[in-house]
């Protein structure tokens with residue numbers, strides 16, 4: 001049985017990915033939010049899944065190392081991390097984007113993903129494994145309100161290429177998934193900001209603002225679901241994807257076409 005480690009697994013996409021992976025593997029759910037990740041893991045364990053949980057702030061090296069050690073102690077050696085932890089949803093006009101916000105976004109989204117990838121490559125030391133990094137369509141949109149977020153996710157794509165090259169000779173694969181528009185806390189925060197700051201959104205509900213973005217941005221005119229993303233992650237981590245590395249799959253109803 002493989003052992004997956006999912007970061008940002010307390011809720012949203014991370015919880016759905018952990019639940020999907022737990023159908024086939026042992027899973028360590030990690031998150032910076034201690035109580036929510038414990039609750040999410042307890043729900044999965046109650047349904048018979050082989051799961052454990054640990055608190056992990058992906059922006060901190062020692063915290064990432066401790067999470068891998070916790071997995072090994074409780075479930076076995078990790079061979080497939082899914083890097084889902086991320087921050088976003090803070091819309092900011094480009095000229096007012098601060099150094100602090102830029103650095104914080106990169107610390108979690110980019111450094112956090114790097115630290116987990118590096119830890120897996122170190123620990124697997126020349127043996128196979130598989131990584132999925134969650135990027136975002138925001139890496140390709142040039143959207144002014146999310147300059148920090150978009151750039152941090154674009155960096156995740158190039159990091160994925162590097163890890164794929166480093167791991168390729170020994171069968172360690174790395175791929176990225178670019179989710180489209182999924183209604184989670186991240187979009188709730190973004191839409192609340194728009195309602196407060198954008199005259200076009202004033203008076204609408206967060207759900208209405210989200211629906212209008214789906215209508216405008218998604219060629220298939222439908223939002224994506226956490227399950228859509230979880231299925232793509234499960235595929236890329238499975239042996240069915242044994243010859244796929246260094247790739248990005250957009251699960252976005254056609255927003256980004258490559």
Ligand SMILES: NC(=O)c1ccc[n+]([C@@H]2O[C@H](COP(=O)([O-])OP(=O)(O)OC[C@H]3O[C@@H](n4cnc5c(N)ncnc54)[C@H](O)[C@@H]3O)[C@@H](O)[C@H]2O)c1
Pocket residue numbers: 007008009010011012013014030031032033056057058059084085086087088108112134135136137138178179180181182183184185186187
């Ligand atoms: N929701 C979308 O439409 C969408 C689209 C594209 C990409 N994404 C990406 O998917 C991932 C999950 O997003 P979501 O929509 O589920 O958001 P979310 O806010 O619901 O979940 C993010 C999770 O990450 C955790 N987290 C935050 N900082 C952390 C840290 N330093 N260390 C560990 N965990 C931390 C949070 O506690 C939370 O549980 C993110 O990387 C996000 O950028 C989401």
